Amino acid sequence: MNLLTFENSVFRWYAIAAAIMIVKMMSQGWITVFRMIKVNGGFRYPEDARKGPANPRPRPDQLLPDEYVQRSRRMHENDTENIPLFLVAGLIYVCTVPGLLLAASLFSTYVLSRLAHFFVVLMALPHELRATSWTIGSVIIYFMAAAIVWDVLKY
């Protein structure tokens, strides 16, 4: 049976969740760009502090770290540590033929937990909220990995 096809409704749910996470992570790069433009600094490449169309009046302090820009870079780093794992774990999890209700709940809860994490870090809300949203996503990834191992071992 072919499971990795849009004829499979579990895979359709996975594909939507994956597309949202891909757009989210890609957009974090644009948020960093937006913030560097806004503060006109926080650059990391020496060539960015040279005179040019995008930087008509360069200053040496444009290469100093800027907390407003660094926050977006840390959010991006957190994405790189988490989202690729969801993308692949979710894909293989589809092959365990989970029930639609369970799979759709896991995929959508994961997406919501990451969007909550994004909002919490963006707003610099208390640490406890960031830890909670990250933990929910983490538990879902562990659950899918365990389901994969379980399904293969009982095969």
Added chain:
Amino acid sequence: MNLLTFENSVFRWYAIAAAIMIVKMMSQGWITVFRMIKVNGGFRYPEDARKGPANPRPRPDQLLPDEYVQRSRRMHENDTENIPLFLVAGLIYVCTVPGLLLAASLFSTYVLSRLAHFFVVLMALPHELRATSWTIGSVIIYFMAAAIVWDVLKY
């Protein structure tokens, strides 16, 4: 022929290896959390040094880099540079219909090389051991990429 299904024993080996790598990389985040709690510092978000349930007695030096915590962050960064490549290269490699013995050897050697790398960095063992374990994983990824290209080109 459908290869990305648990009916295919090569894919079952891939799924187990992928699940172990996903759990490994996800757990590195928890190791960083554990180390931050243990040294009560090494934080990176200003809001983490504010008073709250998780930080009843905040100190400004909690935001300074801490080598014990940084080591776990570097291990995590190394995972982000390597494990997603294995997860996708391995998946496409299954489509080249490799022999079971070869595929199972590659997948399990990769997993062992990464677990060795984890142990070597955790214990701060000599550089030569870290380089060796990383190189083994790297060669396996190159091999799978070459096998994919070769298989497509001869199609």
Added chain:
Amino acid sequence: MNLLTFENSVFRWYAIAAAIMIVKMMSQGWITVFRMIKVNGGFRYPEDARKGPANPRPRPDQLLPDEYVQRSRRMHENDTENIPLFLVAGLIYVCTVPGLLLAASLFSTYVLSRLAHFFVVLMALPHELRATSWTIGSVIIYFMAAAIVWDVLKY
């Protein structure tokens, strides 16, 4: 219909593009290694500045950041933020049964945009060229994500 097989020419194009991107990202690690050897510094692990076969004459300043090495690390970080998204978005995009001409154009343009990005950063060319090459890859990922969502919703 099984789309994730080399019998599908769109998947063959995807597999070649994915293999090239995997080799590119894996090789960035080797470039960092090469640069650390060349400047005999830019290390990050305290144990790397200890005496050993790979470091017969250690110096404490080997642990200071070196811009030549850091540039390769930032290139690697940029890869981790972009390439895994392409690898998974491209795979799911194959399931939308795109026309071969469109799919092959997207995959090859993405690869070329990333190779251009690599060359531009390696040579420290003006910021505008780096921004342009990154933007092209980014737009392709957004396009594939949108095509996935569109295809699932109309299902």
